[in-house]
Amino acid sequence: MAAFTAHTSAATSLYSPAGTAILLRSRSRAYPTTTTIRVSCSKTVVIGVAADSGCGKSTFMRRLTSVLGGGAEPPRGGNPNSNTLVSDTATVICLDDYHSLDRAGRKAKGVTALDPRAHDFDLMYEQVRAIKEGRAVEKPVYNHVTGRLDPPELITPPEILVIKGLHSMYDERVRDLLDLSIYLDISNEVKFAWKVQRDMAERGHSLESIRASIEARKPDFDAYIEPQKQYADAVIEVLPTQLIPGPGDDEGKVLRVKLIMKEGVEHFAPVYLFDEGSTVNWIPCGRKLSCSYPGIRFAYGFGAYFGHEVSVVEMDGQFDKLDELIYVETHLSNLSTKFYGEVAQQMLKHADFPGSNNGTGLFQTIVGLKIRDLYEQIVARR
Amino acid sequence: MAAFTAHTSAATSLYSPAGTAILLRSRSRAYPTTTTIRVSCSKTVVIGVAADSGCGKSTFMRRLTSVLGGGAEPPRGGNPNSNTLVSDTATVICLDDYHSLDRAGRKAKGVTALDPRAHDFDLMYEQVRAIKEGRAVEKPVYNHVTGRLDPPELITPPEILVIKGLHSMYDERVRDLLDLSIYLDISNEVKFAWKVQRDMAERGHSLESIRASIEARKPDFDAYIEPQKQYADAVIEVLPTQLIPGPGDDEGKVLRVKLIMKEGVEHFAPVYLFDEGSTVNWIPCGRKLSCSYPGIRFAYGFGAYFGHEVSVVEMDGQFDKLDELIYVETHLSNLSTKFYGEVAQQMLKHADFPGSNNGTGLFQTIVGLKIRDLYEQIVARR
Numbered sequence: 001m002a003a004f005t006a007h008t009s010a011a012t013s014l015y016s017p018a019g020t021a022i023l024l025r026s027r028s029r030a031y032p033t034t035t036t037i038r039v040s041c042s043k044t045v046v047i048g049v050a051a052d053s054g055c056g057k058s059t060f061m062r063r064l065t066s067v068l069g070g071g072a073e074p075p076r077g078g079n080p081n082s083n084t085l086v087s088d089t090a091t092v093i094c095l096d097d098y099h100s101l102d103r104a105g106r107k108a109k110g111v112t113a114l115d116p117r118a119h120d121f122d123l124m125y126e127q128v129r130a131i132k133e134g135r136a137v138e139k140p141v142y143n144h145v146t147g148r149l150d151p152p153e154l155i156t157p158p159e160i161l162v163i164k165g166l167h168s169m170y171d172e173r174v175r176d177l178l179d180l181s182i183y184l185d186i187s188n189e190v191k192f193a194w195k196v197q198r199d200m201a202e203r204g205h206s207l208e209s210i211r212a213s214i215e216a217r218k219p220d221f222d223a224y225i226e227p228q229k230q231y232a233d234a235v236i237e238v239l240p241t242q243l244i245p246g247p248g249d250d251e252g253k254v255l256r257v258k259l260i261m262k263e264g265v266e267h268f269a270p271v272y273l274f275d276e277g278s279t280v281n282w283i284p285c286g287r288k289l290s291c292s293y294p295g296i297r298f299a300y301g302f303g304a305y306f307g308h309e310v311s312v313v314e315m316d317g318q319f320d321k322l323d324e325l326i327y328v329e330t331h332l333s334n335l336s337t338k339f340y341g342e343v344a345q346q347m348l349k350h351a352d353f354p355g356s357n358n359g360t361g362l363f364q365t366i367v368g369l370k371i372r373d374l375y376e377q378i379v380a381r382r
Numbered sequence: 383m384a385a386f387t388a389h390t391s392a393a394t395s396l397y398s399p400a401g402t403a404i405l406l407r408s409r410s411r412a413y414p415t416t417t418t419i420r421v422s423c424s425k426t427v428v429i430g431v432a433a434d435s436g437c438g439k440s441t442f443m444r445r446l447t448s449v450l451g452g453g454a455e456p457p458r459g460g461n462p463n464s465n466t467l468v469s470d471t472a473t474v475i476c477l478d479d480y481h482s483l484d485r486a487g488r489k490a491k492g493v494t495a496l497d498p499r500a501h502d503f504d505l506m507y508e509q510v511r512a513i514k515e516g517r518a519v520e521k522p523v524y525n526h527v528t529g530r531l532d533p534p535e536l537i538t539p540p541e542i543l544v545i546k547g548l549h550s551m552y553d554e555r556v557r558d559l560l561d562l563s564i565y566l567d568i569s570n571e572v573k574f575a576w577k578v579q580r581d582m583a584e585r586g587h588s589l590e591s592i593r594a595s596i597e598a599r600k601p602d603f604d605a606y607i608e609p610q611k612q613y614a615d616a617v618i619e620v621l622p623t624q625l626i627p628g629p630g631d632d633e634g635k636v637l638r639v640k641l642i643m644k645e646g647v648e649h650f651a652p653v654y655l656f657d658e659g660s661t662v663n664w665i666p667c668g669r670k671l672s673c674s675y676p677g678i679r680f681a682y683g684f685g686a687y688f689g690h691e692v693s694v695v696e697m698d699g700q701f702d703k704l705d706e707l708i709y710v711e712t713h714l715s716n717l718s719t720k721f722y723g724e725v726a727q728q729m730l731k732h733a734d735f736p737g738s739n740n741g742t743g744l745f746q747t748i749v750g751l752k753i754r755d756l757y758e759q760i761v762a763r764r
Contacts, residue, residue: 277671281661283660283662287658288660
């Protein structure tokens with residue numbers, strides 16, 4: 001935690017290298033933060049989603065836009081390499097677009113994409129604020145294929161703006177703009193297992209090279225990314241299962257997932273199991289519901305998370321059958337569903353998404369429903 | 383378990399000593415099992431309660447008759463040393479009244495009161511059957527003060543007959559007459575702690591003599607009393623707490639109590655917590671309910687008990703305040719209460735009874751409510 005300082009206080013030293021500062025200024029000029037366009041929607045609800053790469057941000061975005069309704073696609077007629085997703089209600093922007101150093105620049109300076117020095121937080125803040133206030137912006141586009149910055153794209157204020165990336169909650173000014181913030185926290189064991197699965201099986205990398213690449217990222221991850229979870233209103237924490245005794249082959253396959261929800265957040269009522277504010281352990285598999293090995297276990301409780309009071313719902317294990325999912329949904333409260341079985345319906349609709357049979361999919365879906373609910377509460381209040 | 387054989391098969395050898403057999407026959411003649419009196423109530427519901435001495439049978443009876451309504455008193459104008467309790471609805475008879483050997487007889491033969499040879503099961507069966515069929519009986523009276531048999535007393539068929547004693551479920555023929563059977567199962571540690579509390583504090587016995595008396599009873603208890611629990615529809619099992627780590631002074635004070643309920647018993651729907659047929663652990667103390675050390679923990683689950691499928695509700699810890707009790711009552715299901723808070727009301731009404739602040743009182747009260755419910759279901763069906 002000591003390595004982490006809020007952006008505002010760290011800004012001076014971080015931006016002191018002359019070249020970076022010039023780039024920052026030139027960028028601010030190149031991309032005016034405001035236009036004269038005013039949209040009918042008076043104020044945009046802003047959601048921040050932070051996580052390391054390969055931790056399921058994109059899957060979460062697909063679940064979220066599905067819950068919000070309407071298909072999400074890149075801006076029509078725009079850059080085919082745009083990182084933005086636009087749906088009827090929501091626009092998702094990727095914070096990689098605020099890279100102040102492109103791939104070559106990062107390489108030249110020996111700075112990773114995790115390092116705040118590679119990002120233009122001033123521009124990010126100004127543009128997110130502009131959108132929140134109802135003004136369109138010309139947002140930069142980082143091209144993940146070329147590793148360079150492409151011409152900017154126009155972002156008009158949507159009803160819901162989701163900013164997702166490595167640093168969504170890094171800058172205090174940006175944090176203050178967020179109506180809700182979510183951190184996807186994948187434990188080292190699971191991250192390693194996922195990376196092995198993807199990079200070894202699909203890309204032919206060696207186990208050693210995967211381990212080395214994780215190790216190389218770790219100092220910056222620990223210093224700049226992970227500490228953001230203290231600011232999150234909701235954290236989805238992914239851990240190895242505890243249902244299978246001892247370390248085994250199932251690591252990274254069977255998962256224990258926690259949904260940590262901050263108390264007292266406006267328009268965000270934490271989900272609970274059976275009895276709000278108590279501590280519950282629940283194995284739904286039994287007389288009415290049969291489950292295959294290793295079964296499913298839920299836990300619910302409360303506690304402190306970085307000094308904040310939180311409620312925690314945990315799921316260990318995975319769903320084998322639809323009726324298991326519906327059964328579980330029936331017993332969770334404060335889900336913000338609009339009809340009986342909506343969580344199950346959402347998860348079935350995207351059964352091909354990673355995690356649709358376990359707590360990652362369940363809690364991503366639930367957080368999506370909570371975001372829709374939060375948005376509707378804010379709109380209703382206006 | 384091997385030492386235990388059903389009465390019917392064991393009868394020949396048990397009653398083979400000539401003296402005992404004669405006593406048995408003479409007793410049968412002395413107390414005719416039937417009279418010509420027919421009561422309006424066509425059929426009596428019969429409940430069996432078995433337990434060792436000093437295990438809370440009498441407290442349970444007081445809770446039960448209170449739930450059934452009306453005060454329970456010894457038969458009016460009868461033997462002041464009668465062991466019977468009569469209320470508007472229920473009559474409770476003590477099976478010590480079926481002693482075939484009085485105190486001197488047992489001493490002469492070297493037989494304890496736990497030994498079936500000291501009991502007249504034939505008479506017990508005939509009289510319980512007679513009452514169940516609506517016929518009054520002249521029941522023997524064992525005088526606990528003199529240790530001898532007093533003249534018999536008339537028992538007219540009540541709506542509910544409770545037979546309580548050491549051997550309520552020992553005889554197969556009597557078991558078949560029971561509409562519901564309950565066993566109070568006090569673990570050795572708790573039994574010892576209770577005995578120390580009573581016999582040492584109140585009667586000045588030494589710790590060694592208490593231990594010796596328990597040890598002396600143990601073989602007969604293990605052979606004849608404890609095996610009855612396999613036949614019980616409900617078992618209240620009392621164990622030392624698990625909330626206080628390590629063996630300590632609190633043994634026998636803070637209790638962990640289980641209510642084990644057989645599945646598939648007619649008119650007896652097991653109590654459950656939150657989700658019927660699943661496994662739940664619940665610590666109600668938390669945000670809404672504050673509890674003092676060591677708190678309260680509930681568990682609910684299912685399993686096998688002597689080859690029968692059972693549901694189990696467990697309470698560890700004790701109630702300090704009324705709101706804790708009401709809170710817990712609110713979250714238990716299938717309690718067979720007639721109004722909100724009836725369990726709490728019953729326990730408060732008898733706050734001076736032993737166990738009114740823990741699981742023994744809670745589950746005794748609940749079993750009382752289940753008996754009332756069973757009775758009402760049987761009556762409704764007629």
